[in-house]
Amino acid sequence: MSIFSRHDATARTHIASTIIALFSAIAMLFSVTACGQSNDSVTSTASGSSDLTKVTFMLSWAPDTNHIGVYVAKNKGYFKEAGLDVDIVAVAQAGAEQAVNNGVADFALSNLTNVSTYAVKGATIKQVLQVQQKPSAIWCSLASNTEIKSPKDFDGKTFATFGSNESDAVIRRMIQSDGGKGEFDKVTVGTSTFQTLSSNKADFGGFYATWEGVQADMYGPKLNCFTEPDYGVPGNADTIGVITSDKTISNNPELVKKFVQATKKGYEYAYSNPDDAAKILVKEAPDANLKLDFVKKSMKTIVDGQYWGDPAKIKDGSFTFGTNDVEGAQQYFDFLAQEDAYTDSHDKVVHDAPQAKDLATDEFLK
Structure with a gap:
């Protein structure tokens, strides 16, 4: 996951472009008909005993430990318990943020910096759960x-x-x-x-x-x-988390709550059981050809570095896992605006920093 522009998620390059192409092909073959239909489409479970709401979650690059909580939630049945049938699909060529904004995907992995960059270009998307709490x-x-x-x-x-x-x-x-x-x-x-x-x-x-x-x-x-x-770089640039569209929040808040709660549970499990979560990611994303020892060490780095928050504070309830760091994000947004790094849809420099508090919500974490 070589660092790219944080607002150009398709440029993430910890995996060769051939793997991206493979995942895209898989997504097109098996998932395209499901995209953008979660608000009103229903699919039967394998047993046929109950109906689940179809939901599409889009990767922002190839599968890695940033996505691991979603894979855990799917593997452990947390989504099914919430009444959801979640398809995990490859990132679209235009990027996960644009796919969510256009209704092609219901949810995606992104970060508040990406959300801010797309917002100044006219997108209406919001982060509803923040996984990473400090820069990496x-x-x-x-x-x-x-x-x-x-x-x-x-x-x-x-x-x-x-x-x-x-x-x-x-x-x-x-x-x-x-x-x-x-x-x-x-x-x-x-x-x-x-x-x-x-x-x-x-x-x-x-x-x-x-x-x-x-x-x-x-x-x-x-x-x-x-x-x-x-x-000298202020704030938190790497506010990685889950995004959805303002339209989905407005039209189907219950769906958003169910997805966020199940996803949160998946990440919390991964944070507490990193080795088992690593095994799940390797199993659930076989085409990524991930090595188990490598994924385990990545998770150990995350846990030891407390990248997802202080485990003690999560345990005693003084910090809610998934809380959006709007203060850290705003400091970084202000820095980018000072550096003329924001441009609108016409490529004109935007001097006023986006407001992080308007681009994130913690309402679905409760």
């Missing part, structure tokens, strides 16, 4: 590149990018916070940021500690990494 982005060079010792050394080097204004703003701020000018060249990533760096086409790029960071530790190449909060 890491900006790295190969450990073998001894010229780079801190972000100021990115000055004058080449950034392996997916072309977003957002990632440019983050890198510029990190360099300047470390005493550099914030000037760098760019090259567009092909299939893998690792490959782009290893082939000497770029000097540094973005990854995620909970996925590629694990990959680098287990399989190499070793990385030298820096995190955003340590170098």
Whole structure:
């Protein structure tokens, strides 16, 4: 899951494009007729003893531990208990956010930054459950590149990018916070940021500690990494969670509540039982060819780093799992607006930051 523009979910590249194509083909063959019909379509269970409401959940990239709670909820029967038959489908070419906005998918994995970017372009979508509670982005060079010792050394080097204004703003701020000018060249990533760096086409790029960071530790190449909060980037950029459309919330709030409650239960199970959840993800997403040891270590990184919240606070009830961090998100939105990273549907710069409180709701967590 090489870091991309957080508002370009289809550019996530921890898996080759051939796998994405495979999942897309599967989705087209088996799921397309179900898309966008959850509000009024009903399908029978295998036993025929009861009816379940058909729901489509869209991945935002290939299956990974960010999606794991949805796979657990499906495997454990939490969705069925809520009266739902959930299809997990591949990300659409236009992106999960656009698919949800257009009614092609009922729910998807995204994050508040993506929601804000689409909102300024006219989309009406909302985050209804936030899984990740703190940033996991890491900006790295190969450990073998001894010229780079801190972000100021990115000055004058080449950034392996997916072309977003957002990632440019983050890198510029990190360099300047470390005493550099914030000037760098760019090259567009092909299939893998690792490959782009290893082939000497770029000097540094973005990854995620909970996925590629694990990959680098287990399989190499070793990385030298820096995190955003340590170098002047405010707030929480990685507010990963579940989104739906304002229309679905308005027309069928009970459906949203059922989906959110079952999904929340799936993520809570995964957080408390990471090894078992890893086995479920590997089993339920066979075409992703995930290695069990790798997924287990990714989950261990998430749990040990308390990326989904403080387990003690979740247990004693002082923190509700899934709560949207609108304060952290707003700090990041304000930063992006200051850096002119937001553009409207006509590509004109939007100077006013979107309001996170208007783009997220915790009402379905209760």
